[in-house]
Amino acid sequence: MAPETGYVVGADIGGTSLRLALAGLDGKVLAKWKVSTAGIRDPRVVVRLIHEGVEELLKENFLSRGLLRAVAAGAPGVTDVDAGVVIATSYLMGWRDVPLRSMLEAALGVPAGIENDVNTAAIAESKIGAAQGMRDFVFLAVGTGIGAGIVLNGRLFHGMNWSAGEIGYLLVPGTSVKPVESGEPGALESIVGGEGIKAQWQSLWDKDRTQLPKDLVATQIFDHALAGDAIAQEVLHKSAQTLAYAIYNMAVVLNCPLFVMGGSVGMHPALWESTQAMLAQRDKRVQPKLLRSILGPDAQVNGAIHLAIETASTRVI
Amino acid sequence: MAPETGYVVGADIGGTSLRLALAGLDGKVLAKWKVSTAGIRDPRVVVRLIHEGVEELLKENFLSRGLLRAVAAGAPGVTDVDAGVVIATSYLMGWRDVPLRSMLEAALGVPAGIENDVNTAAIAESKIGAAQGMRDFVFLAVGTGIGAGIVLNGRLFHGMNWSAGEIGYLLVPGTSVKPVESGEPGALESIVGGEGIKAQWQSLWDKDRTQLPKDLVATQIFDHALAGDAIAQEVLHKSAQTLAYAIYNMAVVLNCPLFVMGGSVGMHPALWESTQAMLAQRDKRVQPKLLRSILGPDAQVNGAIHLAIETASTRVI
Secondary structure, three states, X not given: OOOOOOEEEEEEEOOOEEEEXXXXXOOOEEEEEEEEOXXXXXXXXXXXXXXXXXXXXXXXXXXXXXXXXXXXXXXXXXXXXXXXXXXXXXXXXOOEEEOHHHHHHHHHOOOEEEEEHHHHHHHHHHHHOOOOOOOOEEEEEEOOOXXXXXXXXOEEXXXXXXXXXXXXXXXXXXXXXXXXXXXXXXXXXXXXXXXXXXXXXHHHOOOOOOOOOOOOOHHHHHHHHHHOOHHHHHHHHHHHHHHHHHXXXXXXXXXXXXXXXXXXXXXXXXXXXXXXXXXXXXXXXXXXXXXXXXXXXXXXHHHXXXXXXXXXXXXXX | OOOOOOEEEEEEEOOOEEEEEEEEOOOOEEEEEEEEOOOOOOHHHHHHHHHHHHHHHHHHOOOOHHHEEEEEEEEOXXXXXXXXXXXXXXXXXXXXXXXXXXXXXXXXOOOEEEEEHHHHHHHHHHHHXXXXXXXXXXXXXXXXXXXXXXXEOOEEOOOOOOOOOOHHHOOOOOOOOOOOOOOOOOOOHHHHOHHHHHHHHHHHOOOXXXXXXXOOOHHHHHHHHHHOOHHHHHHHHHHHHHHHHHHHHHHXXXXXXXXXXXXXXXXXXXXXXXXXXXXXXXXXXXXXXXXXXXXXXXXXXXXXHHHHHHHHHHOOO
């Protein structure tokens, strides 16, 4: 068996589901696997689920265990890529200093790589998505919260303590300037993240102004904004304006020409279009391009595949 | 003569003066030279002045012309380091696409390097100043306007079009959100830059509230803030708060642990202390260190010396 044959598995560890994909060393996806992670917080359980998924993917594709070269996982938190440790995730998972890489290597017996999940998505957009060939770009993941994967000079930029791109805490015109306690959403996040959008809707909701229910999620609110609901449009306007300020600021500091919007909320055409319109109103000298993710919910797992392929050729256990 | 012997000259091209320094290949400064550039805009005149200064420095130090290995200059504008072209300076100089590197090489007959002047200051702070040994830091130059030199992974980060760090345009809580026309000061600059500080003072000035003259410059206003003038303190408070928001945002995006304040206004202890106090009020998870430049007005020319030394060993004409 030549050393260039074999397979890898990429994993995306999310708060609601764990997604796996089996791929060849060329990055071509052969099969996918998914399981709910609702209510699961213990990293040992997550690793056991990844182990089960890997075995199932190999078995279903009639591949022997020895053909697995490496795995890689995107984790929803600040991740020390060098040490292989997830330093912290949001309160939803509550991880602190989880040695995920060694746990995966012990369970699977192959080299493992780990990375922040927004960064794996950025890798995927850079390799096969909306940012192909771009030396500098920022991937914006807008879901429950908001985070950024920053690629500079063709490489992920991690920062001093692996938390570059934690942009939920940015302060722009219109955000609160109150210091944020640990575990609280940041100033930007509380306007642009899914939970923040929901909260805005609920605080503006008025039964005399809308016939819509008070309990809607961000993407539904944006759907209703497109359909003409005035309160929903107000929420969309505020979110898009605030996001546009944040993008503009990053474009100024980094002189960055491209931003790619992903995540369930970030992929919504209403947010993308409104944010783009707000950016177009700003000064001509700072006009970054704003694209929607091509890979959508597959971005994270695809990036993990690319990281696994790299891991296969660089890491020995 | 061994190839490791020789001398370089570093130049700092400013709106009010041109500073030169002669140094050995070890970076040790042997002599300085300075001339006024008030009223001088033509880049050919600036190059002629640099030429004169270089000849004078060599002559005064009894060095033969053949011992000059390279020169480098920091220019007050967006600079394409690879092409050797100053793309644009502020309206004060009005340069557009000036091929400064080839002009210097033609005049002096030695390899030349050019760089944005805030970036040369950042180089100097990194080599012999307040940021020694720091992989990631931001140098903040606050003079008439405001600019940043960004060092990431131990190297200057320039951005797509050589304008990373043009932070005068940042939008933070309390700044104007009006789009900025070409040539106008940016939103941040009009509050934190020297001209903006002066303008704030003049708009708040009231003969019933202060006995100070209406016509003061930024550093004088800060002196009077320290001495207890209420209006001056108001101006200082607003400038420091706004600068603190901008620093906080850059620290969030880049996960950057150190900011170094330089420039005539940025070196003022009142601005440094107040900004530091504002930063300390923000959330604990984002607490970058804020230092004052060690090199002060010599930072730019010292950085140019380091660039010239690098140029001597990498560039052939």
